[in-house]
Amino acid sequence: MLIKSKKSSEFLESQVTDETIYQSRRKVLKQLGFVGASALLAGNSLPGKAWAESNSTFKTSALNFKKSEYTNVPDKLTPEQKVISHNNFYEFGAKKDQPAELAQHFKVDPWQLKITGEVDKPFTLDYDELFSSFTIEERIYRLRCVEAWSMVIPWLGFRLADVIKKAQPNSKAKYVAFKTLHDPKQMPGQSNRYLGGGIQYPYIEGLRIDEAMNDLTLLSVGLYGKTLPPQNGAPIRLVTPWKYGFKSIKSIIEIKLVEKMPKTTWNKLAPNEYGFYANVNPDVDHPRWSQASERRITSGGLFARNRIETQMFNGYGEEVADLYKGMNLGKYY
Amino acid sequence: MRNSVKILILKIITHCAALLPAVLMYYFAILDQLGSDPVEEIIHFTGISALNLLLITLLISPVAKYFKQGWLLNVRRLLGLYAFFYACLHMLSFLFFELQFDFSLFIDEIIERPYITVGMCAYAIITMLAFTSWGKIRKVLGKKWQTLHNYNYLLVTLVCIHFYWSVKSEIIEPSLYFVMLFILLYQRKDKFRRWFNK
Numbered sequence: 001m002l003i004k005s006k007k008s009s010e011f012l013e014s015q016v017t018d019e020t021i022y023q024s025r026r027k028v029l030k031q032l033g034f035v036g037a038s039a040l041l042a043g044n045s046l047p048g049k050a051w052a053e054s055n056s057t058f059k060t061s062a063l064n065f066k067k068s069e070y071t072n073v074p075d076k077l078t079p080e081q082k083v084i085s086h087n088n089f090y091e092f093g094a095k096k097d098q099p100a101e102l103a104q105h106f107k108v109d110p111w112q113l114k115i116t117g118e119v120d121k122p123f124t125l126d127y128d129e130l131f132s133s134f135t136i137e138e139r140i141y142r143l144r145c146v147e148a149w150s151m152v153i154p155w156l157g158f159r160l161a162d163v164i165k166k167a168q169p170n171s172k173a174k175y176v177a178f179k180t181l182h183d184p185k186q187m188p189g190q191s192n193r194y195l196g197g198g199i200q201y202p203y204i205e206g207l208r209i210d211e212a213m214n215d216l217t218l219l220s221v222g223l224y225g226k227t228l229p230p231q232n233g234a235p236i237r238l239v240t241p242w243k244y245g246f247k248s249i250k251s252i253i254e255i256k257l258v259e260k261m262p263k264t265t266w267n268k269l270a271p272n273e274y275g276f277y278a279n280v281n282p283d284v285d286h287p288r289w290s291q292a293s294e295r296r297i298t299s300g301g302l303f304a305r306n307r308i309e310t311q312m313f314n315g316y317g318e319e320v321a322d323l324y325k326g327m328n329l330g331k332y333y
Numbered sequence: 334m335r336n337s338v339k340i341l342i343l344k345i346i347t348h349c350a351a352l353l354p355a356v357l358m359y360y361f362a363i364l365d366q367l368g369s370d371p372v373e374e375i376i377h378f379t380g381i382s383a384l385n386l387l388l389i390t391l392l393i394s395p396v397a398k399y400f401k402q403g404w405l406l407n408v409r410r411l412l413g414l415y416a417f418f419y420a421c422l423h424m425l426s427f428l429f430f431e432l433q434f435d436f437s438l439f440i441d442e443i444i445e446r447p448y449i450t451v452g453m454c455a456y457a458i459i460t461m462l463a464f465t466s467w468g469k470i471r472k473v474l475g476k477k478w479q480t481l482h483n484y485n486y487l488l489v490t491l492v493c494i495h496f497y498w499s500v501k502s503e504i505i506e507p508s509l510y511f512v513m514l515f516i517l518l519y520q521r522k523d524k525f526r527r528w529f530n531k
Contacts, residue, residue, distance in 0.1 A: 086369030094503040097368055147501075149370060197503040269502060288446055288499065290438065295372065295431070301365035302372060307433040 060226040070139035078151035091187035094197035099231035106230035117256035119167035134158035141241035156222030161213040176212040177262035179254040205249040206262035242316040275333035280314035336404040351415040383419035391517040417463035448498035455491040
């Protein structure tokens with residue numbers, strides 16, 4: 001018999017709001033002609049940021065997926081429109097709205113994801129295999145950005161653990177290193193310092209093997225029932241909900257099992273600000289902003305009262321706290 | 334055209350150019366039509382606007398001197414006051430919309446985050462300048478008024494530091510502001526030299 005107890009990371013009914021409210025507001029505004037008028041006044045930069053809706057040319061497709069215990073999380077989802085238009089993906093520009101604008105022509109097919117390194121059976125997944133090799137399930141996770149905003153996103157994906165197990169890691173495999181595609185022709189931020197925020201490309205990330213094997217760690221291939229749009233890391237990205245968003249590397253081409261702790265992009269750039277672990281921790285502040293609370297991005301404008309307290313491990317302590325037993329998380333931030 | 338007419342026209346233009354964007358931005362932000370995170374958008378917009386206006390006030394006297402258009406100096410105070418207006422919006426938007434009235438967090442942030450400390454110092458200076466900009470107070474202060482208002486140079490420098498310090502890695506835009514600041518201060522090199530040679 002399946003006894004389902006409520007995890008502390010699950011959401012309360014009271015936290016839930018409805019995406020339809022957001023959409024219906026937009027509809028009313030459109031009917032009133034406000035959106036059009038404003039776009040006329042302010043070009044593409046102002047409220048024309050309703051951009052992704054009208055101008056997205058990238059084609060996503062519906063995915064078949066299984067519902068999981070993480071699917072029925074009764075939290076207020078961040079509206080899809082916001083999830084796909086508010087992105088930190090410096091390869092397509094350092095401003096939040098640039099990736100949605102500049103990534104529309106990104107080619108995801110053909111794609112190759114290599115699983116390599118300290119494994120007995122290295123393998124490669126091509127584009128179709130990303131969606132057919134493992135069982136895709138839906139998981140609603142909170143995403144907490146190091147900049148102190150957060151979202152709630154229905155991801156589609158599969159366990160990283162299943163991918164790693166298939167490759168049969170050997171005893172030297174202590175860490176997992178990830179790499180994003182490097183293609184300056186397609187990713188303007190990689191060739192243009194102004195767009196790319198001056199960080200070093202390709203973007204690299206890493207996890208300890210036990211973090212990678214944790215049940216929460218997801219390789220995502222979709223959101224909101226469809227394949228990922230490029231601004232969210234198509235065709236495949238990492239999702240580690242108890243860590244700050246920058247750990248969730250996008251558009252992955254290589255997963256390499258390694259012996260030593262791999263270098264990571266933001267840690268290289270500013271080691272005092274961005275640690276290797278990057279666990280969400282309300283007690284350890286970023287030098288330039290407090291991490292004790294966050295703003296949940298939902299529907300609702302300037303007056304939305306959406307500041308909430310940040311939870312240790314983003315509320316996923318039950319699942320991951322054991323990984324860090326005995327570690328000083330102030331030092332290993 | 335008589336100078337008084339030119340001044341009037343320029344003032345009207347200034348009012349429209351300064352007020353209209355603020356009204357529009359808040360209007361769209363309240364309706365959630367300003368990108369995905371209207372709070373971040375508004376804070377950035379008001380901050381940058383305040384900085385732009387401050388730089389324009391610094392631009393006026395070299396331009397007036399170079400083109401021999403002394404009447405331009407008459408709109409300097411108005412621009413400075415609009416910079417103060419945007420600085421108030423910037424600070425209040427941070428308090429009300431970002432921190433959502435958490436006053437203790439507001440105080441903590443001012444003390445603990447160097448870039449916010451710098452920003453608040455700048456805000457204290459611009460408040461002081463705004464409140465002493467009134468003609469009658471200027472007369473009362475006499476010579477001291479100019480000394481006080483020379484803090485404008487420190488103010489703009491602090492605002493540039495505040496901006497530079499607040500970004501994650503995209504330093505090109507704040508760097509461009511430093512370049513503009515340097516050019517504008519360089520125009521006043523003789524003045525600074527005189528201060529230090531006293």
